[in-house]
Amino acid sequence: MSHPGATATDRHKVVIIGSGFGGLNTAQKLKRADVDVKLIARTTHHLFQPLLYQVATGIISEGEIAPPTRLILRKQHNAQVLLGDVTHVDLANKTVTSELLGHDYVTPYDSLVIAAGAGQSYFGNDHFAEFAPGMKSIDDALELRGRILGAFEQAERSSDPERRKKLLTFVVVGAGPTGVEMAGQIQELADQTLKGSFRHIDPTEAHVILLDAAPAVLPPMGKKLGLKAQARLEKMGVEVQLNAMVTDVDRNGITVKDADGTIRRIEAACKVWSAGVQASPLGRDLAEQSETEIDRAGRVKVLPDLSIPGHPNVFVIGDMAYVEGVPGMAQGAIQGAKYVSKIIQNEAKAREHGTIPKPREPFSYFDKGSMATVSKYNAVAQVGKLEFGGFIAWLAWLGLHLIYLVGFKTKVATLLSWAVTFLSRERGQLTITEQQAYARTRIEQLEDMAASLRETEKAAS
Amino acid sequence: MSHPGATATDRHKVVIIGSGFGGLNTAQKLKRADVDVKLIARTTHHLFQPLLYQVATGIISEGEIAPPTRLILRKQHNAQVLLGDVTHVDLANKTVTSELLGHDYVTPYDSLVIAAGAGQSYFGNDHFAEFAPGMKSIDDALELRGRILGAFEQAERSSDPERRKKLLTFVVVGAGPTGVEMAGQIQELADQTLKGSFRHIDPTEAHVILLDAAPAVLPPMGKKLGLKAQARLEKMGVEVQLNAMVTDVDRNGITVKDADGTIRRIEAACKVWSAGVQASPLGRDLAEQSETEIDRAGRVKVLPDLSIPGHPNVFVIGDMAYVEGVPGMAQGAIQGAKYVSKIIQNEAKAREHGTIPKPREPFSYFDKGSMATVSKYNAVAQVGKLEFGGFIAWLAWLGLHLIYLVGFKTKVATLLSWAVTFLSRERGQLTITEQQAYARTRIEQLEDMAASLRETEKAAS
Numbered sequence: 001m002s003h004p005g006a007t008a009t010d011r012h013k014v015v016i017i018g019s020g021f022g023g024l025n026t027a028q029k030l031k032r033a034d035v036d037v038k039l040i041a042r043t044t045h046h047l048f049q050p051l052l053y054q055v056a057t058g059i060i061s062e063g064e065i066a067p068p069t070r071l072i073l074r075k076q077h078n079a080q081v082l083l084g085d086v087t088h089v090d091l092a093n094k095t096v097t098s099e100l101l102g103h104d105y106v107t108p109y110d111s112l113v114i115a116a117g118a119g120q121s122y123f124g125n126d127h128f129a130e131f132a133p134g135m136k137s138i139d140d141a142l143e144l145r146g147r148i149l150g151a152f153e154q155a156e157r158s159s160d161p162e163r164r165k166k167l168l169t170f171v172v173v174g175a176g177p178t179g180v181e182m183a184g185q186i187q188e189l190a191d192q193t194l195k196g197s198f199r200h201i202d203p204t205e206a207h208v209i210l211l212d213a214a215p216a217v218l219p220p221m222g223k224k225l226g227l228k229a230q231a232r233l234e235k236m237g238v239e240v241q242l243n244a245m246v247t248d249v250d251r252n253g254i255t256v257k258d259a260d261g262t263i264r265r266i267e268a269a270c271k272v273w274s275a276g277v278q279a280s281p282l283g284r285d286l287a288e289q290s291e292t293e294i295d296r297a298g299r300v301k302v303l304p305d306l307s308i309p310g311h312p313n314v315f316v317i318g319d320m321a322y323v324e325g326v327p328g329m330a331q332g333a334i335q336g337a338k339y340v341s342k343i344i345q346n347e348a349k350a351r352e353h354g355t356i357p358k359p360r361e362p363f364s365y366f367d368k369g370s371m372a373t374v375s376k377y378n379a380v381a382q383v384g385k386l387e388f389g390g391f392i393a394w395l396a397w398l399g400l401h402l403i404y405l406v407g408f409k410t411k412v413a414t415l416l417s418w419a420v421t422f423l424s425r426e427r428g429q430l431t432i433t434e435q436q437a438y439a440r441t442r443i444e445q446l447e448d449m450a451a452s453l454r455e456t457e458k459a460a461s
Numbered sequence: 462m463s464h465p466g467a468t469a470t471d472r473h474k475v476v477i478i479g480s481g482f483g484g485l486n487t488a489q490k491l492k493r494a495d496v497d498v499k500l501i502a503r504t505t506h507h508l509f510q511p512l513l514y515q516v517a518t519g520i521i522s523e524g525e526i527a528p529p530t531r532l533i534l535r536k537q538h539n540a541q542v543l544l545g546d547v548t549h550v551d552l553a554n555k556t557v558t559s560e561l562l563g564h565d566y567v568t569p570y571d572s573l574v575i576a577a578g579a580g581q582s583y584f585g586n587d588h589f590a591e592f593a594p595g596m597k598s599i600d601d602a603l604e605l606r607g608r609i610l611g612a613f614e615q616a617e618r619s620s621d622p623e624r625r626k627k628l629l630t631f632v633v634v635g636a637g638p639t640g641v642e643m644a645g646q647i648q649e650l651a652d653q654t655l656k657g658s659f660r661h662i663d664p665t666e667a668h669v670i671l672l673d674a675a676p677a678v679l680p681p682m683g684k685k686l687g688l689k690a691q692a693r694l695e696k697m698g699v700e701v702q703l704n705a706m707v708t709d710v711d712r713n714g715i716t717v718k719d720a721d722g723t724i725r726r727i728e729a730a731c732k733v734w735s736a737g738v739q740a741s742p743l744g745r746d747l748a749e750q751s752e753t754e755i756d757r758a759g760r761v762k763v764l765p766d767l768s769i770p771g772h773p774n775v776f777v778i779g780d781m782a783y784v785e786g787v788p789g790m791a792q793g794a795i796q797g798a799k800y801v802s803k804i805i806q807n808e809a810k811a812r813e814h815g816t817i818p819k820p821r822e823p824f825s826y827f828d829k830g831s832m833a834t835v836s837k838y839n840a841v842a843q844v845g846k847l848e849f850g851g852f853i854a855w856l857a858w859l860g861l862h863l864i865y866l867v868g869f870k871t872k873v874a875t876l877l878s879w880a881v882t883f884l885s886r887e888r889g890q891l892t893i894t895e896q897q898a899y900a901r902t903r904i905e906q907l908e909d910m911a912a913s914l915r916e917t918e919k920a921a922s
Contacts, residue, residue, distance in 0.1 A: 044614060045892050061522035063890035068610075070658040071891070080660040083614040100618055139894045149529075153505060153544040157561055197531040199541040409881050413889055416877060420870050428874055429524035430532070431506050433600045 011036040011078075012348050015096050015109035017086045017282070019046045019069040021330045022115030022318030025337030027079050028072075033345040034352060037079040038107060040086055040098050044068050047138065048405060050330060051414075053178060055141040056272075057148070057185035058193070058427040060417045062138045064410055072406055082107075086116065089282060091289045091311055111313045111344050114300075115333065116280035118319040120273055121297065128249040132171075132271035135178050144272060146432040148186060151270045152194060155201045162267075168206045169268035171254055173246055174275030175212035176220075177372035180229055182272050183210040183238045184375045191237065192376075192425035208238045209266065211256065212275070213245040218372060218380065220327060221387075225380040228389040232374045246275070277328060279320045286316075295322050304362035306340055315340040326365045330404070339363045371397050376422055472497040472539075473809050476557050476570035478547045478743070480507050480530040482791045483576030483779030486798030488540050489533075494806040495813060498540040499568060501547055501559050505529050508599065509866060511791060512875075514639060516602040518609070518646035519654070519888040521878045523599045525871055533867055543568075547577065550743060552750045552772055572774045572805050575761075576794065577741035579780040581734055582758065589710040593632075593732035596639050605733060607893040609647060612731045613655060616662045623728075629667045630729035632715055634707055635736030636673035637680075638833035641690055643733050644671040644699045645836045652698065653886035669699045670727065672717065673736070674706040679833060679841070681788060682848075686841040689850040693835045707736070738789060740781045747777075756783050765823035767801055776801040787826045791865070800824045832858050837883055 012035040016023045019041035027039050045066035054060045070081040084098030084105060089112065096107045120134025133140050133147070148170065155167035172183040190206035197203070210233060216223065217230040217240060230240050243259035253267040279298035286292045286300060291309035293301045299322035302308060306315045306323070317336030319328045326332040343360055350357035369383030371393060379393040398418070405411050420428050473496040477484045480502035488500045506527035515521045531542040545559030545566060550573065557568045581595025594601050594608070609631065616628035633644045651667035658664070671694060677684065678691040678701060691701050704720035714728040740759035747753045747761060752770035754762045760783035763769060767776045767784070778797030780789045787793040804821055811818035830844030832854060840854040859879070866872050881889050 044610065058524075061524055061890060062892040062894075063519075063522055066892040067889075068658075068891045071654075071887075074658040081658075082618060084618065100615065103618070105618060138892060142894060149505065154561065157543055157545065157564070157566060193532075197529075197535040197542075409885075409887060409889060413874075413877060413881075416874060420874075424870075426532075426870060428528075428870060429522060430529045431523040431527040431599060433523075433603060 012344075012351070013038070013108060013110045014113065014344055015040065015107055015111075016113045016115065017041070017089075017096065018115035018117055018318070019043065019081075020049070020115060020117050020318060020333060022117070022320075022333035022337050023113070024069060024072065025334050026113045026115065026317070026341050028076070029338055029341035030078070030345060031076050033078070033341070033348055035078065035111075035344065035348050037076075038082060038109075039069065039073070039079060040082045040084050040096065040107065041069060042083075042085045043137070044070070044083055045138070046072060046406065049136070050177075051401065051405075052135055052138075052141045053181040053185055055138065055429070056135065056144040056182065057189050058145060058430040059185070059421045060414055061429045062142065064414045064417065065405070066138050067406055067410060086282060089114070089285055089289075089314075091286070091314065094313075109313075112315065113337075113340055113344075114280075114282055114286075114314070114316045114320060115318045115337070116282050116320050118277040118279045118297070118299075118328065121276035121278035122273065123276060125249070128246075128273065131249045131251055132173060132254075132273040134273045135182065142433070144270075145430075147270045148189070149430060149432050152190075152198065152201070152203055152206075154269070156198050157200075159200075164201065165207075166252065166267040167269045168201065168203075169209065169253075169266065170206060170270050170272070171209045171211060171266055171268045172272045172274065173211050173254070174273065175210055175214065175217040175240070175242070176274060177218065177370070178274040179210055179212070179272075180218060180233065180372050180374060182274065183208050184233060184236060184373070187233075187236050187238050188375055189427065193421075193427045193430075195425070209241060209268070210238055211241045211244050211246070213243065215242050217242070221370060221372070221380060221382050225382055225387050225389060229372065229374050229380050232378050232389075236375055249273075277319065283316070283320060286314075297322075305343065305360040306336055306363050315343075323363065323365070327370070329370065331368055332365065335365055336363065371400070373397050473805075473812070474499070474569060474571045475574065475805055476501065476568055476572075477574045477576065478502070478550075478557065479576035479578055479779070480504065480542075481510070481576060481578050481779060481794060483578070483781075483794035483798050484574070485530060485533065486795050487574045487576065487778070487802050489537070490799055490802035491539070491806060492537050494539070494802070494809055496539065496572075496805065496809050498537075499543060499570075500530065500534070500540060501543045501545050501557065501568065502530060503544075503546045504598070505531070505544055506599070507533060507867065510597070511638075512862065512866075513596055513599075513602045514642040514646055515878075516599065516890070517596065517605040517643065518650050519606060519891040520646070520882045521875055522890045523603065525875045525878065526866070527599050528867055528871060547743060550575070550746055550750075550775075552747070552775065555774075570774075573776065574798075574801055574805075575741075575743055575747075575775070575777045575781060576779045576798070577743050577781055579738040579740045579758070579760075579789065582737035582739035583734065584737060586710070589707075589734065592710045592712055593634060593715070593734040595734045596643065603894070605731075606891075608731045609650070610891060610893050613651075613659065613662070613664055613667075615730070617659050618661075620661075625662065626668075627713065627728040628730045629662065629664075630670065630714075630727065631667060631731050631733070632670045632672060632727055632729045633733045633735065634672050634715070635734065636671055636675065636678040636701070636703070637735060638831075639735040640671055640673070640733075641679060641694065641833050641835060643735065644669050645694060645697060645834070648694075648697050648699050649836060650888070654882075654888050654891075656886070670702060670729070671699055672702045672705050672707070672715075674704065676703050678703070682831060682833070682841060682843050686843055686848050686850060690833065690835050690841050693839050693850075697836055710734075738780065744777070744781060747775075758783075766804065766821040767797055767824050776804075784824065784826070788831070790831065792829050793826065796826055797824065832861070834858050 016039040048065040084100040086098045088097040122128045151167045187208045190203045194203035216226040218226045245257045248255040283294045283300045300316040318333030347357045371381035373379040379397040380389040381393040477500040509526040545561040547559045549558040583589045612628045648669045651664045655664040677687040679687045706718045709716040744755045744761045761777040779794030808818045832842035834840040840858040841850040842854040
């Protein structure tokens with residue numbers, strides 16, 4: 001067995017939690033540092049989350065936005081990638097515990113960078129998740145692909161007009177970038193790709209509803225762009241419902257409370273949740289052992305150098321960190337990664353030369369702007385004071401996303417997938433699996449069985 | 462709602478079961494026939510099964526070999542595609558019953574073409590399936606992709622040499638084309654793509670075993686080509702074990718009985734089953750209602766015109782049919798489809814003109830040959846009396862598979878994926894989901910829980 005990198009046990013040990021933008025970029029920026037890097041993550045891939053909605057709606061394959069992290073870091077010999085779900089950080093003993101299929105592993109660190117991201121938040125209603133999956137992982141995207149296309153298939157076989165209407169109603173909760181992009185893409189999938197391929201239903205009659213409790217679409221992008229995006233969505237046929245709060249979600253639909261207090265019901269088989277985020281539970285774990293504070297969304301209130309109180313060697317970056325003025329987007333994570341890796345590298349150098357490291361400058365975020373695609377050829381973008389929409393914004397979106405995708409071959413593959421979808425009305429990735437359906441059914445059966453056996457047992461004792 | 466095609470209820474009704482090579486080709490060949498075509502299938506896609514092993518080993522995406530059947534048939538207005546699992550054919554009443562998510566649908570037919578294919582056969586040991594998935598569906602391929610790559614990930618984290626060895630041993634049962642291709646690709650994945658990306662294991666030390674109860678590799682291709690393929694596999698590092706019969710499969714490995722009666726054990730976490738096929742249970746359904754006979758593999762012994770005794774309007778084609786001299790391969794299904802659609806079209810025309818249709822000529826199979834890839838740049842091929850191997854055979858394999866892939870854009874995408882893998886050592890589709898791992902773990906937990914509760918219950922009564 002070869003153990004390159006695993007031999008240098010006396011080197012400064014950097015442990016990174018997470019393989020998203022924050023984690024991967026921290027590892028990469030430490031390429032030339034004289035440290036030992038261990039990146040521990042729950043998935044084997046680096047997910048390019050901004051394009052997840054394109055996996056869900058059949059434009060690109062999961063491989064294009066989720067290459068294996070270890071292959072990205074293959075040639076970086078001071079780095080190793082370990083699969084595992086980090087369940088605990090022990091600040092006193094400076095170790096991280098991760099779990100893989102029932103085995104627990106304890107990994108010591110000198111410096112720790114926590115970039116475990118955020119999951120979907122259902123604001124205390126976790127039972128919504130079963131009926132309205134989020135948009136945070138490859139699993140979510142493939143599950144939603146199956147549900148969206150499956151709804152059309154079921155409608156085609158149904159002769160009950162009520163049931164058919166329910167199956168052809170799609171509700172996207174949350175009008176942030178992901179929600180806007182999902183709503184637009186479900187509508188385009190129905191109107192363009194699926195058009196003419198059914199005989200008993202007309203897929204263009206699908207009813208897509210984008211819903212938010214807030215009074216605007218894309219609130220962080222400002223009123224002007226929000227209205228622009230909303231107008232474009234409405235022109236495409238998406239119904240935008242604002243000031244509408246979701247009070248319940250079940251198998252058959254959702255219940256909504258409007259601003260005037262009216263409670264109403266939308267019957268819809270397929271729901272997508274993109275309304276809120278909840279940071280990784282590791283934030284709470286830190287708060288229990290230190291002076292660290294977390295906000296309502298579970299985000300860690302970091303110090304100006306992105307470390308936590310009393311532990312200058314423990315950093316939190318990306319969606320898990322709360323920093324005034326830094327949005328929970330890729331740019332925040334990437335810049336945080338750059339900043340902390342610089343500190344780690346400088347301090348490693350100082351130790352090596354026996355000098356005193358330069359005092360840490362506080363982290364400052366440079367806002368490169370933000371953008372969201374609404375439909376084919378149409379996006380909205382904001383760069384500093386500049387706000388623009390339409391085709392130019394869409395071209396900018398296209399170029400920027402291509403630049404940020406990891407790997408030349410991925411860029412070519414994605415460009416080809418986009419050519420297929422944007423120049424024609426086709427989509428190359430509409431395959432759905434039986435797996436989800438089967439696994440879910442089996443879990444439900446077994447849970448019922450276990451429950452009934454537990455009842456019998458109780459009755460017997 | 463638009464109902465094109467659904468209005469002509471007085472036309473001759475052709476029902477096709479299955480969306481594989483047989484089913485899809487039958488529908489397509491009836492394009493110009495004055496009949497009403499309903500294709501009912503269990504999956505929404507047409508699967509190009511010969512390339513399934515490339516999905517399992519991360520070369521291509523599922524979208525490239527499994528486009529939605531209804532999009533392929535979109536412009537064929539006399540055809541409709543219905544999702545459903547056909548559970549029963551009623552020969553007396555001329556109807557087909559299909560099930561979709563708990564709903565049963567009854568569809569009448571005038572002519573019926575059954576092309577429901579074959580599943581994996583475990584020769585009466587269906588409990589092997591859990592530990593050694595087959596290679597018959599997109600779900601199988603994605604499950605195996607997760608198991609293969611997951612085994613390397615677990616080995617990287619394990620410090621127990623025994624466990625590590627078990628995790629890095631891969632057993633492929635069945636040395637037909639699929640088995641040969643899987644074994645070769647797992648070896649190339651380890652030796653080329655994954656090489657250098659781990660720090661605690663050397664993936665090139667993975668041990669791939671191809672095992673068969675028969676005395677030869679690729680038996681239907683003849684001794685010469687079998688030996689050629691075997692030599693090439695062995696040169697790559699695959700261990701070929703012949704005359705070895707599997708007697709048991711469990712979570713940790715397999716038990717094998719050699720020709721001399723020796724029973725031995727191979728510890729291996731990841732097993733692939735490609736040893737035998739079992740035709741769709743619909744064959745038995747037909748046998749129970751008619752003079753139809755089925756063979757041991759459940760295949761229907763059809764008449765010379767591919768119909769069943771007493772029912773000249775019911776045809777069975779493809780892997781479900783037993784016809785002397787016709788192998789269970791794509792070509793058999795495609796030629797069967799061409800033949801039966803011609804009969805249906807001729808007889809429809811005769812009815813229309815009030816004439817007597819020409820008597821049916823018996824089906825005759827034209828053997829176009831067969832081929833299997835062993836590794837990058839290496840294949841074996843047999844066309845008539847001509848047998849050849851190596852690079853030329855591989856080029857022929859490449860060209861033929863590209864020609865048979867459905868759709869121009871799919872061909873371009875697949876060619877690009879192949880360029881990535883064959884010209885470099887990369888693979889573009891190595892993403893694995895958490896779904897399988899999670900669902901399986903949960904199923905196992907619940908099954909254990911249910912079993913222990915059942916024990917308690919027994920003890921109490």
